Amino acid sequence: MRKSFKMMAAVMVLATAMVAMVLTSQNSAADTGSADSGSISWIMVSSALVFAMVPGVAFFYGGMLRRQSMSSMIAQTLAAISIMSISWIAVGYSLAFGSDGAIIGNLQHLFFGGLTEEASGGAISTLEFATFQMMFAIVTAALVLGACAERIRFNAIVWFLIIWSVLVYAPMAHWVWGGGWFDQFLTVLDFAGGTVVHICAGVTGLALCIFVGPRLSGTRKARAHSIPFAFLGAMLLWIGWFGFNGGSSALADGTAVHAFFTTQAAGACGMAAWAIVQYIKVGRVGVLGLIAGGISGLVAITPGAAYVGFVESMVIGAVGGALCFMAVRIIRSKTKFDDALDVFGVHGVGGIWGAISTGIFAKSSLAGVDGLIYGGVWTCSSDR
């Protein structure tokens, strides 16, 4: 058994290298249009900020586990960086953004073939966009890890991520952003990835934790081994979120500023709302509740960051915080699922609320279409 896997891995690496060699020979000529250096800079910084969320996830999740699971969490996160990057470069980008076919893209950009580094016409270059998107793929994979932490085998999660990156993440990105059927037949407002990143990560996490089964009761009851690490990770996530949402207009423009602001407003309101509800229900508030509340607010605003007004963003964040608290409480007490780090409770539920609330609160002056309140109809689910 072991031998066959080694063989399989070796064959895959060889095949990958050969395809890469063929494809690198077709680099396209540099574009010579005008370039917007402000946008180029901001998206490069945003890419780096989004990447900073990945170690953030490792600290955030690792800190909340037992002390004997810390390196395991870090190792899995590092594996996610490597797997998702290679997969995105090799096939992911092409499948997601290769063409506007309803189901999936094409294979013309394997190994980033045909992408140019020179920007033109005031937009960022295709290479910069593809790199920015690569960071999103990594973060999504890293978020999944929290659901099955402390019990899934390292080998199993490595194989899972390799297959998942091609069969789940790339199609999702294509459907929502790459011109797939969500885009063609439904009006989906997903500014920065509420659906692709958060709902997808949350639901994938739920599937994994159900399949793998719960941890031992002793492991489940164990307390977070390092509150400072959880705090550090959560704050890295929060800082990264400014690039995640602020960079998602792919330009350094007013939309980016709008999204940057609503991100902070929703995070703050999510934290406050979670804290208030927890205080009422449990009688005390601590670090873990405050950071989970903040993250819930940030998740909730992700799909609508650029599409909703200032006050609406605060409402979305606050409701997100309260809703995620209730969801986590229900999942923990009423179900047998052992979602170790509340990936579904926070990212799944927060992402679903974010997608729905964007449909409710979107303003046509910002989003191009009105939501329930400003338009009076469910544009979210009607045909364009």
Added chain:
Amino acid sequence: MAVLATIVFCFAMSYAIIWLISKFMKVRIPEDEESIGQDIVEHGEPAYL
């Protein structure tokens, strides 16, 4: 609608992938190894000494 499609697709596909993997290898660590912790049993690298 799109949200529903996302939930169904991601859940079904992820479940299918991990099911497929479970046919080739053990996906979870045994109970006694879980109490010791993955840092030691899988990676041989405890985070704290």
